[in-house]
Amino acid sequence: MIYLNERNILHMDLDTFFVSCERLIDSTLNNKPVLIGGTSDRGVVASCSYEARRFGIHSAMxxxxxxxxxxxxxxxxxxxxxxxxxxxxxxDIIKENVPLYEKSSIDEFYIDLSGMDKFFGSYKLASELRNKVIKETGLPISFGLSINKTVAKIATGEAKPNNKIRISKGTEKPFLAPLSIRKIPMVGEVTYKSLCDLGIKKIRTVQEMPYEMMSKVLGKNGGSIWKKANGIDNAPVVQYQERKSISTERTFDRDTTDIIKLKTILTAMTQELTYQLRNGNKLTACVSVKIRYSDFQTYTMQKRIPYSASDHTIIPIIMDLFKRLYQRRLLVRLIGVSFSHLVEGGQQINLFEDCDKAISLYQAMDRIRKRYGSRAVINASGMGAKSIGRSNPFNGEAPPLLANRRL
Structure with missing residues (x-):
């Protein structure tokens, strides 16, 4: 039996993940300030390089x-x-090499290596796993190894960029003490401001306070912060389960009633999601359309369908849902498409609906997309969509992503 005080929890984080992916494709971006996200006045920074961070830029800005x-x-x-x-x-690399992992976002992982010291050595195993990721993908990745998820995640932040660190049992409090209270994962901007107003800026200050005082000042949240500041976190690594839905949406720079534009973007959105389905060997049994008007009233409509991942099957359904949903004739602020009730496909598209010619066509188009990007091949009806919008793919939480920059 493995007790909590014997735990070895590894946190791995791909450094500036979106920027690193772009640099694998275009090496001229190396060592330059790079921003990824929406380019309009309403856009936000989804990711930025370390060179850009030196100017004070950060994600969500x-x-x-x-x-x-x-x-x-x-x-x-x-x-x-x-x-x-x-x-x-x-x-896939992590899955093949560790017994238990949790994917907390598109670029972050928690891995339970408890008990591994007896056989391999947790730090050695973590280092070998990191080297394998770097060698096989070319992506920089950092890790923190400690007795729980909180300390491991904070340690990863201190290890970056592209490095590793182990916080041995018994050294958690000295490691955390000099760091900003903002380093604690659950401390957001509002909580941080409240703590600063109380004169609390370093984790050491919280460590020196009685638990009851933090609880009295900030309630249940204060008690949780006190525990994390003292390196106490018994949260387990939860076995990773894939998402059961994917979605994408776009907020317009200017609200619009241009029906042709709306239909064009919906087509492009649908084709992007069906490609994600086929690429992930998935099928969907429920599709939905979302509309938000200029007065912020939001409406959705969905339809159950036979399991499919085919453009020619799903796009007409999306168009029909939009036709039925768009009734108010007001300016539209946002539109979106989502697929749910996902299952493993066993084949890329629905073999019961599609002829051999259609199957061959999809496979050929998807090969081009894998090589040149998801927007390299698109329906003529979706060509007018220069950007698709905010995307939420299978593997974890994703910030705002927009269309292929090459278009």
Whole structure:
């Protein structure tokens, strides 16, 4: 039996993941400030290189502000298909080499190596796994190894960029003490401001406070912060389960009633998601369309369908749902498409519906997309969509991603 005080928890994080993927495709981006995200005034930074961070840029910052801080930055819309592909590659490597892992986002993993010291050595195993990821994908990755998820994640942040660190049992509090309270994962901007107003800026200050005082000041949240500041976290590594839905949506720079534009973008969105289905060997049994009007009223409509991953089957259904849903004739602020009730396909597309010619066509198009990007081949009806929008692929939480920058 493995007790909690014998745990070895590894946290691995792909460094500036989206930027690193782009640099694998285009080496001229190396050592330059790179921003990925929406390019309009409403856009935000989804990811940025370390060179850009030196100017004070960070993820979730408005793109307009980022441009002001670093006018020479290279701005890319990003490619969700490419990021999904590399994330899957890393996931497969981890899956093949460890007994238990949790994928907490598209580029982050928790791995339970408890008991491995008896046979291999947890730090050695973690180092070998990191080297394998770097060698087989070309992506930089950092890790932190400690007795729990909180300390391991904070350690990874201190190890970056592209490095590793182990916090041995008994050294958690000294390691955490000099760090900013903002380093604790659950401390967001609002909580951080509240703590600063109380004169709490370093983790050491919380460590020196009684648990009851933190609980009294910040309630249950305060008690959780106190425990994490003291290196206490018994949360288990939860076995990774793949998502049961995927979606994408777009918020317009200017609200619109252009029906042709809306249908064009919906077509492009649907084709992007069906490609993700086939690439992930998945089928969907439920599709839905989402509309948000200029007054922020939001409506959705869905339909159950026979399991499929075919453009020619799903696009007409999406168009029909949109026709039935778009009734108010007001300016549209946002549209989106989602697929749910996903299952393993066993084949790339529905062999019961599609002829050999259609199957061969999809396979040929998907081979081109895998090599040149998900928007390299598109339906004529979707060509007008220069950007697709915010995408949420299978493998974990994803920030805003937009269409292939080459278009």
């Amino acid at each position: 408005p793109m307009r502000m980022a441009k002001q801080l670093c006018p020479e930055a290279i701005i890319l819309r990003g490619n969700s298909g490419i990021y999904s592909k590399y994330s899957t590659m890393v996931t």
